[in-house]
Amino acid sequence: MSLRRPRVLVSVVGFSLLAGCSAGSSSEESSSATAAPSSGGGGAQGPSNDPISIGLVAEPASLDFTKNDGAAIPQAELGNIYETLVKQDQDGKIVPGLATRWTVSPDRKTYTFDLPANATFSTGAKVTGADVAYSIDQVKTKWTIGLKAKMDPVSAVDATSPTQVKVTLSKPSNSWLFDMTTRVGAIFPKSGGDLANKPVGSGPYTFTRWNRGDSIVLTRNDKYWGQKPHFKTVTLKYFKDPTALNNALLSGTIDVVSTLQAPEALSQFPTSKYQVIEGTTNGEVVLSMNNSRAPFTDKRVRQAVRYAIDHKGLIDTCWAGKGQQIGSMVPPTDPWYEDLTKVTPYDQAKAKSLLQQAGKVGATVRLRLPNLPYATACGPVVKSMLEQVGLKVKIDTLEFPAAWLTTVFKNADYDMSIIAHVEPRDLPTVFGDPTYYTRYNNPQLEPLLAAADQGSETDQVTNMKKAARLLADDAAADFLFLLPNLMVADKGITGLPKNAITEGFDLAALGRS
Amino acid sequence: MRRRSGTLVIGGSLVAMVILAALVSFVWTPHDPGLVVPQDRLAGPSGKHWLGADKLGRDELSRLMVGARTTLLVGIVSVGVAALIGVPLGLVAAMTWRWLGEILMRVSDFVLAFPAVLLAIMLTAIYGSGVVIAMIAIGISTIPAFARVVRSGALQVMSTEYVVAARAAGRRPVGIGLRHVLPNVTSLIIVQASVSFAIAILAEAALSFLGLGAPPDVPSWGRMLQESQSLLQQAPRLAIVPGVAIALAVLGFNLLGDGLRDLLDPRLQQRRVEVQR
Numbered sequence: 159m160s161l162r163r164p165r166v167l168v169s170v171v172g173f174s175l176l177a178g179c180s181a182g183s184s185s186e187e188s189s190s191a192t193a194a195p196s197s198g199g200g201g202a203q204g205p206s207n208d209p210i211s212i213g214l215v216a217e218p219a220s221l222d223f224t225k226n227d228g229a230a231i232p233q234a235e236l237g238n239i240y241e242t243l244v245k246q247d248q249d250g251k252i253v254p255g256l257a258t259r260w261t262v263s264p265d266r267k268t269y270t271f272d273l274p275a276n277a278t279f280s281t282g283a284k285v286t287g288a289d290v291a292y293s294i295d296q297v298k299t300k301w302t303i304g305l306k307a308k309m310d311p312v313s314a315v316d317a318t319s320p321t322q323v324k325v326t327l328s329k330p331s332n333s334w335l336f337d338m339t340t341r342v343g344a345i346f347p348k349s350g351g352d353l354a355n356k357p358v359g360s361g362p363y364t365f366t367r368w369n370r371g372d373s374i375v376l377t378r379n380d381k382y383w384g385q386k387p388h389f390k391t392v393t394l395k396y397f398k399d400p401t402a403l404n405n406a407l408l409s410g411t412i413d414v415v416s417t418l419q420a421p422e423a424l425s426q427f428p429t430s431k432y433q434v435i436e437g438t439t440n441g442e443v444v445l446s447m448n449n450s451r452a453p454f455t456d457k458r459v460r461q462a463v464r465y466a467i468d469h470k471g472l473i474d475t476c477w478a479g480k481g482q483q484i485g486s487m488v489p490p491t492d493p494w495y496e497d498l499t500k501v502t503p504y505d506q507a508k509a510k511s512l513l514q515q516a517g518k519v520g521a522t523v524r525l526r527l528p529n530l531p532y533a534t535a536c537g538p539v540v541k542s543m544l545e546q547v548g549l550k551v552k553i554d555t556l557e558f559p560a561a562w563l564t565t566v567f568k569n570a571d572y573d574m575s576i577i578a579h580v581e582p583r584d585l586p587t588v589f590g591d592p593t594y595y596t597r598y599n600n601p602q603l604e605p606l607l608a609a610a611d612q613g614s615e616t617d618q619v620t621n622m623k624k625a626a627r628l629l630a631d632d633a634a635a636d637f638l639f640l641l642p643n644l645m646v647a648d649k650g651i652t653g654l655p656k657n658a659i660t661e662g663f664d665l666a667a668l669g670r671s
Numbered sequence: 672m673r674r675r676s677g678t679l680v681i682g683g684s685l686v687a688m689v690i691l692a693a694l695v696s697f698v699w700t701p702h703d704p705g706l707v708v709p710q711d712r713l714a715g716p717s718g719k720h721w722l723g724a725d726k727l728g729r730d731e732l733s734r735l736m737v738g739a740r741t742t743l744l745v746g747i748v749s750v751g752v753a754a755l756i757g758v759p760l761g762l763v764a765a766m767t768w769r770w771l772g773e774i775l776m777r778v779s780d781f782v783l784a785f786p787a788v789l790l791a792i793m794l795t796a797i798y799g800s801g802v803v804i805a806m807i808a809i810g811i812s813t814i815p816a817f818a819r820v821v822r823s824g825a826l827q828v829m830s831t832e833y834v835v836a837a838r839a840a841g842r843r844p845v846g847i848g849l850r851h852v853l854p855n856v857t858s859l860i861i862v863q864a865s866v867s868f869a870i871a872i873l874a875e876a877a878l879s880f881l882g883l884g885a886p887p888d889v890p891s892w893g894r895m896l897q898e899s900q901s902l903l904q905q906a907p908r909l910a911i912v913p914g915v916a917i918a919l920a921v922l923g924f925n926l927l928g929d930g931l932r933d934l935l936d937p938r939l940q941q942r943r944v945e946v947q948r
Binding site: 422529 | 705706707709710712726727728729795796799800801882886887888889898901902904905
């Protein structure tokens with residue numbers, strides 16, 4: 159429970175940023191074997207003096223993610239300035255990061271991480287076990303953001319040697335290791351420093367300057383212990399207006415558009431000059447149904463909704479055919495993903511008969527949309543499809559974030575809504591807590607989630623698979639589609655992270671062919 | 672004389688077209704304006720879809736017709752609100768104490784300084800978006816226009832001999848206002864209403880374009896423009912259709928206003944008589 163509460167907050171912050179973008183990207187850096195299939199693993203090209211400029215959407219409010227929420231800070235820093243002991247690769251697997259390897263004790267409560275002997279911070283100081291212990295301790299004692307609760311399972315940290323650290327948990331937790339790939343796992347030098355203005359880490363890039371309202375400039379860390387990146391300087395340029403962002407690429411001001419805001423905009427980039435990279439994100443666009451309110455207290459009505467929606471038609475119309483169908487709250491990059499889109503395939507007749515059985519033909523439901531592009535575009539499609547099977551749908555829009563958060567998210571004063579949940583591995587958050595806005599209360603789910611968190615990796619996969627299937631079978635919600643990660647870049651740029659599934663935008667793997 | 676009535680006829684017929692489209696949409700549209708047909712996405716004009724289909728595969732003509740309803744509704748209600756409040760205010764400002772009139776006019780200057788869109792954004796932030804809020808916001812920001820026109824008209828009427836006579840005869844101000852002043856400023860109100868109507872159409876389109884007006888499932892010309900924005904290169908037709916509709920409706924109401932003013936303004940009538948003599 160202690161883990162879940164803060165995540166509620168986090169996921170809100172997460173998708174508020176999604177209003178602008180689904181920030182985040184890979185933190186994979188040196189092992190080109192797992193680099194995006196569309197790229198050649200740029201880091202392998204070796205260092206050069208070239209600069210690169212990347213267009214992003216949300217500018218950070220501060221450089222200190224220990225005290226400020228928002229996805230833009232780790233997007234710029236994680237994996238670039240700061241490193242984590244373990245990280246997530248492009249396929250969603252947890253792989254070694256700053257730690258060269260790690261072991262888990264048989265009772266799954268003690269993790270031992272080995273550090274490389276040659277790793278240094280950009281100040282020149284060696285990265286030692288003491289720095290790791292300090293960093294974990296800081297999360298528990300000094301961090302102020304809600305995410306710090308992710309470190310709650312840790313009961314003790316011992317730097318057993320300069321190159322080894324032992325972390326003891328109060329109870330087994332698979333999600334803790336995953337969380338170590340996110341910003342809470344960032345390793346800081348124990349000497350401390352001015353995090354908000356001069357971030358110092360062990361990553362392949364160092365912070366150079368921040369032109370507020372415009373850009374952040376990073377320079378290659380030539381003392382980096384791992385494989386050195388190709389580009390000498392990286393400028394992260396921020397654009398509030400998506401049109402300005404796209405124009406900047408067209409005019410050559412930037413080399414990469416990190417996230418395309420509207421899929422329709424793709425048509426303005428001629429394929430002779432630009433490459434389009436289409437990958438996945440963690441952003442499940444959920445058509446939520448208030449499980450505590452009639453008519454959605456009736457499983458048959460919820461199922462009818464799932465049968466009534468032609469997901470392919472929906473993606474084709476309101477998101478220009480970009481995005482992937484998912485049948486449950488799991489993106490394909492999670493190890494427990496399986497195709498659940500066939501659980502309730504598009505079948506208008508079935509939907510009608512289910513509604514008839516439930517006696518809810520002609521029932522009126524209120525679809526309360528946040529005024530976000532994907533929601534206002536897909537809302538009318540959902541309405542039209544539901545009305546074809548005999549439900550009446552009333553749409554109203556609520557200003558996002560303030561009005562939507564209060565009305566739908568906090569007070570659950572809604573029948574249906576559409577929102578993208580962009581937090582990674584957020585199935586337990588969204589459906590495991592009966593007080594969450596979905597109001598989903600199924601006693602069968604809790605034991606599965608607990609077993610998944612505390613068991614071995616295999617147990618985790620088996621149980622999460624069961625949980626995801628349970629949500630689909632029970633029609634806890636409908637999952638419209640997975641937001642695509644649409645990136646446009648100059649043709650020569652390689653190593654771009656295809657899937658935006660991690661918090662950091664990995665710059666080290668970039669190259670130019 | 673002939674030239675003037677030309678304005679009136681053109682304006683009147685454009686307005687009549689909008690009204691007709693809205694009325695017909697109650698009984699018949701080529702398709703259900705909300706019906707999403709994925710296969711028809713961005714379909715060009717054809718026998719099935721006379722004006723093509725939008726990005727959700729909805730029939731453009733049906734949406735245009737139903738959108739005329741939203742446009743007219745917003746126009747009627749906002750102009751109604753403005754007239755209902757603005758006209759009495761103008762009369763009061765003209766007929767009561769001088770200082771009260773001055774205060775009312777300064778307040779109306781203040782309201783005039785607030786663009787309708789800004790007011791609507793403010794109201795939306797507080798009460799949520801919707802057609803009703805848009806109508807109220809547009810209405811409120813049009814109040815000063817009515818108050819000013821009515822006041823200046825009423826001031827003129829107040830100095831006429833028959834009003835002076837009525838006052839000398841001891842008629843109460845309310846009676847004078849209703850019997851003598853109001854009928855004489857009616858033509859001004861009608862002209863102002865048709866001009867305000869044009870402004871209201873534009874304001875509604877602007878608000879819906881910004882996502883502050885009609886909800887996504889209610890067809891509205893402004894929203895149709897907004898939805899076509901990202902498709903300008905692929906299907907410019909989707910922006911042209913509602914754009915032309917808005918332009919014609921605004922033009923229609925403006926011409927109608929001009930024509931009515933020429934027809935109803937007593938001074939112009941007088942001049943006409945002089946010319947004829």
